[in-house]
Amino acid sequence: MGSVTTTEPAVPDDRDAPAQPATEWVLALSCPDRPGIVHAVAGMLAAHDGNITESQQFGDPASGLFFMRVQVATTAGRAELEAALGPVAAEFGMTWSLDVVGRPMRTLILVSRAAHCLVDLLYRERYQDMPIDVVGVAGNHRDLQDLAAFYGKPFHHIPVTPDTKAVAESRLRDLVDELDVELVVLARYMQILSDDLCRDLAGRVINIHHSFLPSFKGARPYAQAHDRGVKLIGATSHYVTGDLDEGPIIEQDVERVDHSHAVADLVALGEDVERRTLARAVRWHAEHRVLLDGHRTVVFR
């Protein structure tokens, strides 16, 4: 069974469906590199009248791993495809996921007080084609409750103090379970998740770090950047691991600044680059374009 998305409750089992129009599926996989992988996968898809509309492959000489993402239109249903994929995956030792193209990924957004990333994600869900289904917003402050409400999202206030940290995290775990959450987005959530939680949700939590990592790790990066007199500020979106600010990078971007910008200006400009960097990372993840290659990522844009 695939690794990244293990449950897709929104997708019906098409096993017994009658003749129907083709559905477009996205298959993402990785495995040790060796000859014959593409042929095996393409053969399996061809056997189900699959028409490949878009596909990318990459073999990493450093890790010895092979990565593939393929979009295929076929009348075959999930069960049929999974049954056909099973032996191929077993033969090559594949980690894989299979999803319907464009299916919204069930997403929980964690916030604190800063609005810019939440504003942007909710806007993109409602008005644009971002394939996420934000099933809830959780905040350790109430500042953004009205924003969530405007977009019709349940807001969960989970305050965090040194004493209540364990309780708060337990509530987060419950939310993830109850809401059947596939993806957790830390949209400038200013609390640090425990190592245990990071491990349990590995590959399913995306953070936005307000710096061009690995520059200016840690607190107050814009003040550090101002003091150093940099001419570009950046942001980094990455998967969260126990090792803070060191998880696999998904996307980075920068904005030009100059001497006339005070720290507050850098913060304001930084919000723009943060939100667009995070939005791209979330979109690519939700479209199954991001595959893990050790502590690096392969991003099939």
Add this chain to the structure above:
Amino acid sequence: MGSVTTTEPAVPDDRDAPAQPATEWVLALSCPDRPGIVHAVAGMLAAHDGNITESQQFGDPASGLFFMRVQVATTAGRAELEAALGPVAAEFGMTWSLDVVGRPMRTLILVSRAAHCLVDLLYRERYQDMPIDVVGVAGNHRDLQDLAAFYGKPFHHIPVTPDTKAVAESRLRDLVDELDVELVVLARYMQILSDDLCRDLAGRVINIHHSFLPSFKGARPYAQAHDRGVKLIGATSHYVTGDLDEGPIIEQDVERVDHSHAVADLVALGEDVERRTLARAVRWHAEHRVLLDGHRTVVFR
């Protein structure tokens, strides 16, 4: 037989070669879209112990064409691969090219007086990994003869006047034939090629237009841009067709400008964006990353 590179004199025929280390080949193809293409190609490669290291596919819903570029490591030689590819290509009606990854493409550069594009291409051939072999430089002026000489390139002075235009073009054709030229680069060559020549060299001539097409077609684009008060200037690299400035676009880029820039400043800034836009287009073409999709291009970067 493939369409883009029909002759590769620098690549030996490996037909009778003994067991040898794997060579990395690049196969680029297009054909009408239908199920089974990837499977057929991958199967053919797998049958020759080919290991796919990088691959991209794209099906264009608008044109109904399918495009594929695959890099594959195999001990099979050219003759063997061509023999295996033949039936597959016939079955699917493919246009294709097969080349050794990194083989320098035999290139003729046409210039007038402006140096920036020629400087950049010759630098990239000598000092970087640009896979071109500049077999000659032809200019309608002698200004850049010394630059060509420094890089050890034969310079052909082919003056063009209204009266000698036909003769000059005939000399260009002779050069292309004698030097076995695969690619002609118009590096700010200020003469217009005849429709006949454009047609005969279709898909093998790349131009750099000093504007962000389709803005400011025609003469003096920087003066036009200045007059219009634009905030970005651009450059466009495209294949040359008889329809001036309307050939398939390969690459575009821009540079930020402001009110303080006079026309001369725009020209100077424009030279930077022109040379990097042209360099990318030439590199991608030489790496067989650019495929024609009607009057558009598919670029597998």
Add this chain to the structure above:
Amino acid sequence: MGSVTTTEPAVPDDRDAPAQPATEWVLALSCPDRPGIVHAVAGMLAAHDGNITESQQFGDPASGLFFMRVQVATTAGRAELEAALGPVAAEFGMTWSLDVVGRPMRTLILVSRAAHCLVDLLYRERYQDMPIDVVGVAGNHRDLQDLAAFYGKPFHHIPVTPDTKAVAESRLRDLVDELDVELVVLARYMQILSDDLCRDLAGRVINIHHSFLPSFKGARPYAQAHDRGVKLIGATSHYVTGDLDEGPIIEQDVERVDHSHAVADLVALGEDVERRTLARAVRWHAEHRVLLDGHRTVVFR
């Protein structure tokens, strides 16, 4: 008297104010170029204990005009500064505006159905430091009424049909008057303003055009761009004049696209570049950084 902002009701007349902390003012001006302008202005400011914190000047050789924007901290009030500026302005034939740094500019936003620009401007007013005070939103459709309501903005539904165009425009004029509007932003407003209205509001109406002008003027620019196979899409923010799509350009930006993007993808990517291009233009205008130089602009960023 100054040209751009002739009324600033939110700013009290400080004539009789007692000793007070310094206020930071922004003075923007243009006049025919000749020696002595900076000296005269700086002298007037120095005579009022003004401390210049930021200043930019530019003399345009093409138009023969001189432009200046200066931020100055002083305890002098508006009346005192205007009285001192009067003779200088008269001597040099200046067009000028004087405002308190950061004072929000009274802004009316016109919309149709597309949300992205309105979302962004309202977000920037509430959560960021954009110095605008959106006093109303007017739409020829009701689609964005709820969004305006969330941000606490009165929404004026002004439908436009061929028959009601004159009436609708009359209502717009009334709104501008009643709300004491300084700036009108066409945030993807899909109706064309009459020449009369454009003339009457000259220099006070900013539009976002969903194209990199002067490419793809007119309707359906993304379809045009897709058909042409461009590798960058852009947006242009400009002052509105009677000559459609030809007003003075304030800001332009682009986004990279490739062959895999359908027209709908270009539209979605275009929304990002449109909203950030418009946001910058509005901010710079509201900060008195944009000065008119014939049909071009001087932007002191």
Add this chain to the structure above:
Amino acid sequence: MGSVTTTEPAVPDDRDAPAQPATEWVLALSCPDRPGIVHAVAGMLAAHDGNITESQQFGDPASGLFFMRVQVATTAGRAELEAALGPVAAEFGMTWSLDVVGRPMRTLILVSRAAHCLVDLLYRERYQDMPIDVVGVAGNHRDLQDLAAFYGKPFHHIPVTPDTKAVAESRLRDLVDELDVELVVLARYMQILSDDLCRDLAGRVINIHHSFLPSFKGARPYAQAHDRGVKLIGATSHYVTGDLDEGPIIEQDVERVDHSHAVADLVALGEDVERRTLARAVRWHAEHRVLLDGHRTVVFR
């Protein structure tokens, strides 16, 4: 006397010159911030019929310093201007430089084996409007001797070994003196200058660091960047101080990369961003656009 450019042998003393056309001068200065600076400078210039064509000012609240760069057209000669400027400079405690706009700055370029930065600077001197006069190229290897020769530049081979480091540096000092060098550019020069030399040439040595500082300081930054899986690589041009890689930053830029780029690809892409970042820094310095503000820079672009 001004601090940055103390000798300008190419500029004649205009003291006794008869009536003549106006020359355009650039005056760059910094001093403790207080009211009246602009007025004093503008008054001095107006008294000599100076017409200000371009000017920028900035007061840094953090350092309490004021910075100004002004281009002024006047028939007054250097001696006259210096005599007039003296009292103003004394009154405000100014550090300043005065130069003719566009006068080429006498520049020594230090290189090792990598060609890209030297190629670019020599190209820009000959073919573009970069205001530098490269009076010599010094290398600790001979690899780039022919390139220097093509551009007609004397090449000084100064090998450096642990034993000869002091001797080599002494030869560099002699070159700087003998050639009347105003600016030293480390164009991927792989030797570290001594603290003494850095101090003696403070503000006159520009380096290009092949990283987006402060990320990946030290050796092999591209290998570090690849290992970290970054999505952007950058370059930083900065003044050299004794504190390696920590001098005031003049310019930074980045280039987008992805998973498919091996370390060698990053190096090649890095060369492009290095050379354009260095070229901008050198141009701005040569145009007196860069002023020191402690360990930060003010860049009046």
